[in-house]
Amino acid sequence: MAETVELPSRLAILPFRNKVLLPGAVIRIRCTSPRSVKLVEQELWQREEKGLIGVLPVRDAEAAAFSSLLSTGAGSDTGERSVKASTDNLGDSQKQGTKNQQELIHWHNRGVAARALHLSRGVEKPSGRVTYIVVLEGLCRFNVQEISERGTYYVARISRLDMTKAELEQAEQDPDIILLSRQFKATAMELISILEQKQKTSGRTKVLLDTVPVHRLADIFVASFELEFEEQISMLDSVDLKLRLSKATELVEQHLQSIRVAEKITQKVEGQLSKTQKEFLLRQQMRAIKEELGDNDDDEDDIAALERKMQSAGIPPTVWKHAQRELRRLKKMQPQQPGYSSSRVYLELLADLPWQKVTEEHEIDLNAAKERLDTDHHGLHKVKQRIIEYLAVRKLKPDARGPVLCFVGPPGVGKTSLASSIAGALNRKFIRISLGGVKDEADIRGHRRTYIGSMPGRLIEGVKRVGVSNPVMLLDEIDKTGSDIRGDPASALLEVLDPEQNRTFNDHYLNVPYDLSKVIFVATANKVQPIPPALLDRMEVIELPGYTPEEKLKIAMKHLIPRVIDQHGLSPNYLQISEAIVKLVIERYTREAGVRSLERNIAALARAAAVRVAEQECTVQVSKNFHPESTSLLETRLGDSAEVEMEVISMDANHHDTGAFSSRSVLVVDETILEKVLGPPRFDNGEADERVSIPGVSVGLVWTAFGGEVQFVESATMVGKGDLHLTGQLGDVIKESAQIALTWLRARATDLNLSAAGDVNLLDKRDIHIHFPAGAVPKDGPSAGVTLVTSLVSLFSQRKVRADTAMTGEMTLRGLVLPVGGIKDKVLAAHRYGIKRVILPERNLKDLVDVPSAVLSSMEILFARRVEDVLEQAFEGGCPWRQHSKI
Numbered sequence: 001m002a003e004t005v006e007l008p009s010r011l012a013i014l015p016f017r018n019k020v021l022l023p024g025a026v027i028r029i030r031c032t033s034p035r036s037v038k039l040v041e042q043e044l045w046q047r048e049e050k051g052l053i054g055v056l057p058v059r060d061a062e063a064a065a066f067s068s069l070l071s072t073g074a075g076s077d078t079g080e081r082s083v084k085a086s087t088d089n090l091g092d093s094q095k096q097g098t099k100n101q102q103e104l105i106h107w108h109n110r111g112v113a114a115r116a117l118h119l120s121r122g123v124e125k126p127s128g129r130v131t132y133i134v135v136l137e138g139l140c141r142f143n144v145q146e147i148s149e150r151g152t153y154y155v156a157r158i159s160r161l162d163m164t165k166a167e168l169e170q171a172e173q174d175p176d177i178i179l180l181s182r183q184f185k186a187t188a189m190e191l192i193s194i195l196e197q198k199q200k201t202s203g204r205t206k207v208l209l210d211t212v213p214v215h216r217l218a219d220i221f222v223a224s225f226e227l228e229f230e231e232q233i234s235m236l237d238s239v240d241l242k243l244r245l246s247k248a249t250e251l252v253e254q255h256l257q258s259i260r261v262a263e264k265i266t267q268k269v270e271g272q273l274s275k276t277q278k279e280f281l282l283r284q285q286m287r288a289i290k291e292e293l294g295d296n297d298d299d300e301d302d303i304a305a306l307e308r309k310m311q312s313a314g315i316p317p318t319v320w321k322h323a324q325r326e327l328r329r330l331k332k333m334q335p336q337q338p339g340y341s342s343s344r345v346y347l348e349l350l351a352d353l354p355w356q357k358v359t360e361e362h363e364i365d366l367n368a369a370k371e372r373l374d375t376d377h378h379g380l381h382k383v384k385q386r387i388i389e390y391l392a393v394r395k396l397k398p399d400a401r402g403p404v405l406c407f408v409g410p411p412g413v414g415k416t417s418l419a420s421s422i423a424g425a426l427n428r429k430f431i432r433i434s435l436g437g438v439k440d441e442a443d444i445r446g447h448r449r450t451y452i453g454s455m456p457g458r459l460i461e462g463v464k465r466v467g468v469s470n471p472v473m474l475l476d477e478i479d480k481t482g483s484d485i486r487g488d489p490a491s492a493l494l495e496v497l498d499p500e501q502n503r504t505f506n507d508h509y510l511n512v513p514y515d516l517s518k519v520i521f522v523a524t525a526n527k528v529q530p531i532p533p534a535l536l537d538r539m540e541v542i543e544l545p546g547y548t549p550e551e552k553l554k555i556a557m558k559h560l561i562p563r564v565i566d567q568h569g570l571s572p573n574y575l576q577i578s579e580a581i582v583k584l585v586i587e588r589y590t591r592e593a594g595v596r597s598l599e600r601n602i603a604a605l606a607r608a609a610a611v612r613v614a615e616q617e618c619t620v621q622v623s624k625n626f627h628p629e630s631t632s633l634l635e636t637r638l639g640d641s642a643e644v645e646m647e648v649i650s651m652d653a654n655h656h657d658t659g660a661f662s663s664r665s666v667l668v669v670d671e672t673i674l675e676k677v678l679g680p681p682r683f684d685n686g687e688a689d690e691r692v693s694i695p696g697v698s699v700g701l702v703w704t705a706f707g708g709e710v711q712f713v714e715s716a717t718m719v720g721k722g723d724l725h726l727t728g729q730l731g732d733v734i735k736e737s738a739q740i741a742l743t744w745l746r747a748r749a750t751d752l753n754l755s756a757a758g759d760v761n762l763l764d765k766r767d768i769h770i771h772f773p774a775g776a777v778p779k780d781g782p783s784a785g786v787t788l789v790t791s792l793v794s795l796f797s798q799r800k801v802r803a804d805t806a807m808t809g810e811m812t813l814r815g816l817v818l819p820v821g822g823i824k825d826k827v828l829a830a831h832r833y834g835i836k837r838v839i840l841p842e843r844n845l846k847d848l849v850d851v852p853s854a855v856l857s858s859m860e861i862l863f864a865r866r867v868e869d870v871l872e873q874a875f876e877g878g879c880p881w882r883q884h885s886k887i
């Protein structure tokens with residue numbers, strides 16, 4: 001190695017700008033300048049036996065000036081002094097010939113002899129300039145005596161600096177050197193361990209420590225670091241072995257420190273990685289692991305599954321293009337990205353919607369349909385007949401755009417269940433969309449996807465839920481939609497119900513047309529009036545009036561009781577409700593037009609029976625294990641001798657009397673049980689008597705959302721300015737009716753001599769307050785006109801109206817009584833309240849044909865053409881003013 005290298009006295013010199021080649025280091029240089037190309041060509045390339053060259057550091061002018069400044073007063077063996085020495089030693093020829101370069105080139109006076117390990121020659125295009133790439137290995141230090149030029153490159157007269165072998169052997173005995181060597185090796189060892197730990201390798205670097213002489217090791221280690229030029233120069237100048245070892249130890253130590261600091265910083269930075277970054281990294285790792293394991297349930301596979309689902313959803317071609325565009329967008333997104341989940345939910349909806357899926361429709365069997373309607377519903381003959389007609393048309397022309405049926409009637413009269421029977425008869429799926437309280441158009445049409453939390457409208461949501469594109473869709477409570485600043489849901493419904501438009505129904509969220517034309521729409525409403533005329537025009541109204549008590553009784557016996565018993569897991573063996581009891585329930589606990597409340601009361605009885613059965617099953621089970629006789633036997637024996645005797649008790653299930661079990665379990669509802677379960681009666685027929693016991697109260701028949709109702713009207717008078725006060729959730733029309741009644745009365749006050757106090761101006765001087773009790777129920781309509789005037793006449797004449805008489809009719813300012821709607825419901829309501837006399841407008845006579853004859857025969861129906869007719873019949877003994885009247 002170095003010791004064995006024979007150094008010539010002159011060496012061609014390759015200047016190494018601001019860099020140092022140390023002995024033991026290997027470098028790769030690209031020679032492009034004409035000077036170095038020539039040197040390589042002549043000294044290395046063209047020679048058969050590759051010679052040595054000298055690599056001499058040179059520094060830039062600025063750096064040289066700076067270091068010469070530093071050098072003043074510096075130590076005796078530093079590079080800086082060497083620089084000066086080298087320039088002093090330069091030959092004259094160079095001083096003359098290269099005056100310009102001299103200003104640039106500041107030679108260092110120590111260099112390293114190097115040999116070429118590899119050479120390659122290239123020609124630059126298009127200039128044709130020759131270049132060389134040289135791989136050089138540093139061998140040993142030398143001192144420059146003199147530099148001169150050989151042709152275009154430099155040569156130097158040199159002297160050897162490294163110790164001979166003998167000198168080295170002697171130096172190795174020096175205790176200081178032994179100590180320094182140990183120190184250096186320990187530091188070097190530490191560095192190797194850290195590096196190996198970091199790179200998770202166990203290399204052969206450690207072997208070097210034992211095999212390579214320490215003075216060379218110092219150079220090799222330092223050469224492998226990236227050091228400042230000045231540090232490298234000082235290492236090159238460390239000719240003395242002690243100096244070199246301590247310098248190398250210092251540099252290795254420095255390097256160790258910088259690795260430790262870098263390590264700390266990395267740890268700190270890693271600790272500061274945000275949660276999401278960590279999650280991201282972990283997810284990436286998880287994905288990689290899943291890929292390795294061949295697991296398919298990650299996001300990408302999810303998207304692939306979604307795509308497959310979309311492909312099999314039968315999406316029409318025009319929509320498919322749109323869906324594809326959205327899918328491509330989704331694929332480019334990260335799951336954490338905003339918009340990812342909304343895009344995904346949207347595509348899921350596209351995939352879930354039944355674009356083509358329909359329920360197979362068999363040919364409609366009208367007889368079966370009729371049978372089904374009959375088994376599901378009692379009575380309702382006209383309604384059923386109309387449904388059969390509807391089905392018959394569909395049978396003849398399946399794609400006929402028949403009218404949309406709209407069942408109108410009070411709650412609990414079977415509107416919903418009729419619609420579901422239609423679905424059953426057509427063998428189609430049934431879906432109910434509740435429109436009650438819908439005020440926002442977006443509820444029907446959906447929100448645009450730009451809104452946060454946007455959703456499809458109820459119709460699209462319903463179609464998705466039902467899973468077929470041809471269900472029977474019940475638009476429940478279509479009269480309860482209202483419009484406000486958020487749009488008009490009714491106008492959106494117009495599009496839905498129009499066969500021309502619903503083929504391309506446009507839901508804002510879906511944003512692509514959806515074909516609703518295969519859906520059969522059925523609507524329900526409590527009242528016709530609130531339905532906008534345009535919407536009503538698209539529907540065929542079928543009215544379902546309330547039931548008579550007799551009809552309710554039949555519905556209860558035939559439908560409600562068996563259904564409720566079944567729903568509660570009972571059988572007729574456990575609950576028996578007789579007709580008489582059902583009648584009592586109808587009379588005392590319900591006063592509705594439909595049968596919902598009746599059904600609820602029957603359900604309460606069924607629950608009581610269920611509790612009883614459950615309790616008795618418990619006791620029966622206990623008696624299975626403890627036979628009464630054996631228990632007493634056991635007790636006596638235990639008491640007698642305090643000794644336990646075992647007795648085999650039969651566990652046969654038939655052991656006890658099954659007849660006893662059922663007779664004990666059955667709940668036969670009688671009046672006592674009825675009151676125990678349902679509480680004291682809620683209604684009785686004495687209510688009217690009680691209410692009209694003072695003057696100023698009259699009994700009217702009105703129509704509310706709950707069907708026909710009996711309405712008491714109360715009026716009172718007090719000192720004031722003649723103002724009219726009205727209370728009790730009243731609409732504008734009813735307020736106007738009150739005004740009309742009062743005006744009519746005031747106009748006749750003198751004639752009628754109404755003042756009981758004898759003061760004919762009483763009506764003008766006093767405030768009047770009219771109240772409609774049951775304030776929570778909104779009331780409107782003109783039919784309270786005659787009731788209002790009767791109440792006022794009663795107040796001012798101080799005569800009580802007849803408690804058994806209820807009235808209805810609109811009155812004009814002239815005192816005419818006009819016909820009103822809902823006569824059947826109103827008569828039925830009167831019947832429910834036990835009212836025996838009803839005064840109706842004369843022209844409503846024809847409406848009585850709808851009223852069951854049993855009801856008609858149970859009450860007296862009176863007719864009125866003028867208000868006076870009403871008053872004549874409403875008071876006991878005729879019109880109160882007749883005796884005073886001048887007319």
Ligand SMILES: Nc1ncnc2c1ncn2[C@@H]1O[C@H](COP(=O)(O)OP(=O)(O)OP(=O)(O)O)[C@@H](O)[C@H]1O
Nearest residue numbers: 376377378410411412413414415416417555559595
């Ligand atoms: N004629 C009838 N025969 C047998 N059961 C009936 C009849 N009418 C109503 N019902 C029963 O009464 C209950 C209430 O009926 P449904 O829910 O159809 O009333 P609705 O008119 O739709 O009420 P709402 O207007 O409150 O929705 C149901 O269990 C229904 O089966």
